[in-house]
Amino acid sequence: MLDKILATKKQEVEKLILPDQADVTFYSLKKALTAEKEKVQVIAEVKKASPSKGIIRSPFYPVEIAQSYKAGGAAALSVLTDVSYFQGHRDYLTAIKREVGLPVLRKDFIIEDVQIQESKRMGADAILLIAAALDPKKLFELYQSAEEQGMEVLVEFHSKQELENVLRVFDPAIIGINNRDLNTFETSLSVTEHLRNEIPSHSVVVSESGIHTQEDLTVVQQAGARAVLVGESLVKQADVEKALRHLKGE
Numbered sequence: 381m382l383d384k385i386l387a388t389k390k391q392e393v394e395k396l397i398l399p400d401q402a403d404v405t406f407y408s409l410k411k412a413l414t415a416e417k418e419k420v421q422v423i424a425e426v427k428k429a430s431p432s433k434g435i436i437r438s439p440f441y442p443v444e445i446a447q448s449y450k451a452g453g454a455a456a457l458s459v460l461t462d463v464s465y466f467q468g469h470r471d472y473l474t475a476i477k478r479e480v481g482l483p484v485l486r487k488d489f490i491i492e493d494v495q496i497q498e499s500k501r502m503g504a505d506a507i508l509l510i511a512a513a514l515d516p517k518k519l520f521e522l523y524q525s526a527e528e529q530g531m532e533v534l535v536e537f538h539s540k541q542e543l544e545n546v547l548r549v550f551d552p553a554i555i556g557i558n559n560r561d562l563n564t565f566e567t568s569l570s571v572t573e574h575l576r577n578e579i580p581s582h583s584v585v586v587s588e589s590g591i592h593t594q595e596d597l598t599v600v601q602q603a604g605a606r607a608v609l610v611g612e613s614l615v616k617q618a619d620v621e622k623a624l625r626h627l628k629g630e
């Protein structure tokens with residue numbers, strides 16, 4: 381599946397037209413994730429659909445969802461901007477960034493520098509780079525480019541091999557452990573437990589995908605995650621603010 385998505389992205393990138401620069405204020409993702417020592421922070425994801433689940437929420441009002449997440453105590457937001465597979469849009473991110481005062485991560489498949497420029501213009505505070513989608517050298521180039529343009533980066537891993545290959549080249553400040561295999565879509569929280577020990581202790585660790593309950597959150601917190609990235613289990617609930625409070629055990 382990942383290969384198919386990346387092939388589509390490659391075609392889209394060739395036709396990409398950059399938007400105008402959005403006039404927004406930068407918020408640090410890293411700061412938001414490390415603000416409270418004891419508590420695990422939640423990055424709440426605004427996602428309409430996914431290749432594995434189809435439509436998750438309909439009707440879909442991205443700004444309203446984001447505002448409810450903020451009211452429910454989200455530390456940051458993740459916004460899907462991929463059109464073809466997740467029914468996202470870059471305008472959703474810009475609208476959310478304008479209306480909601482939280483750090484916003486652009487969730488997409490970034491493979492070329494022009495998409496980093498695009499992310500900046502959209503108003504993203506941070507971008508996702510997926511180790512499974514990039515060779516380590518290219519990943520580092522894109523990482524540096526994002527930092528030069530004033531954005532932070534969440535670098536996502538699913539296997540020990542991916543981690544080893546990247547850590548040989550550089551040391552990402554924020555590391556995402558994706559519990560979902562992007563080829564089979566299967567999720568297992570043991571991925572976080574398994575990879576945590578391979579990560580330098582100064583990195584901020586975010587456990588991503590497949591987190592449904594407060595118990596799940598505790599499992600990954602005990603495995604060393606400072607934050608979780610949660611989409612489906614929140615966005616499918618009518619009252620996402622309540623769902624988020626519930627997840628946090630409030």
Ligand SMILES: O=P(O)(O)OC[C@@H](O)[C@@H](O)c1c[nH]c2ccccc12
Pocket residue numbers: 425427487488489510536558588589590591609610611612613
């Ligand atoms: O909906 P979930 O299972 O809570 O997962 C959220 C997020 O981790 C997932 O959307 C995701 C993780 N890595 C990605 C890469 C691309 C697209 C999407 C993703």
